[in-house]
Amino acid sequence: GENVEQHPSTLSVQEGDSAVIKCTYSDSASNYFPWYKQELGKRPQLIIDIRSNVGEKKDQRIAVTLNKTAKHFSLHITETQPEDSAVYFCAASILSGGYNKLIFGAGTRLAVHP
Amino acid sequence: GAVVSQHPSRVICKSGTSVKIECRSLDFQATTMFWYRQFPKQSLMLMATSNEGSKATYEQGVEKDKFLINHASLTLSTLTVTSAHPEDSSFYICSARGGSIKDTEAFFGQGTRLTVV
Numbered sequence: 001g002e003n004v005e006q007h008p009s010t011l012s013v014q015e016g017d018s019a020v021i022k023c024t025y026s027d028s029a030s031n032y033f034p035w036y037k038q039e040l041g042k043r044p045q046l047i048i049d050i051r052s053n054v055g056e057k058k059d060q061r062i063a064v065t066l067n068k069t070a071k072h073f074s075l076h077i078t079e080t081q082p083e084d085s086a087v088y089f090c091a092a093s094i095l096s097g098g099y100n101k102l103i104f105g106a107g108t109r110l111a112v113h114p
Numbered sequence: 115g116a117v118v119s120q121h122p123s124r125v126i127c128k129s130g131t132s133v134k135i136e137c138r139s140l141d142f143q144a145t146t147m148f149w150y151r152q153f154p155k156q157s158l159m160l161m162a163t164s165n166e167g168s169k170a171t172y173e174q175g176v177e178k179d180k181f182l183i184n185h186a187s188l189t190l191s192t193l194t195v196t197s198a199h200p201e202d203s204s205f206y207i208c209s210a211r212g213g214s215i216k217d218t219e220a221f222f223g224q225g226t227r228l229t230v231v
Contacts, residue, residue, distance in 0.1 A: 099171060106157045
């Protein structure tokens, strides 16, 4: 079945350092990979996404890379700030039974210390 | 971004009763809606996917007779937890996406915390 693995489960960094979160997916037909940020008690919010025809995408301090051959994709946050502290989820979208459904990784709890 | 509204945000019900949760897309037509369950400090577990006017597709291990999903219009989907038990207590969250089969951003509702006593 479809599966998305995410590592690490927790990540603690000093303000200004970089943070990297990695995910792997099982279904080679996956073609859309969004990243969501969920702050405590709030709904997940999309922060960046990448499609299978692109290897890298950047938006200010956030970047995502995709290796389709290895079925890996990663989130990179540079110059981290305390407000980046949250839980981050990767996801992979697969077409199944006529639907494009999103399967989420287990999440990474990022703590940025001042 | 688009707005998805979920109601109620919190509900407490007695064991054996049913609870209905609504998910509305306020400013776009949601051709597909997803229902997730999230346990404390855990990931979003997909329960079912529904397209407007069609029967929902349930994930393995999710009882369709217990978690009734209706997607009657392009802006409303409902999840009814029937004969709720304490083990059904959880955070339920919906997401909605527009378009056809092309991948688009999925927008989340604010979630519903269900407590069954």
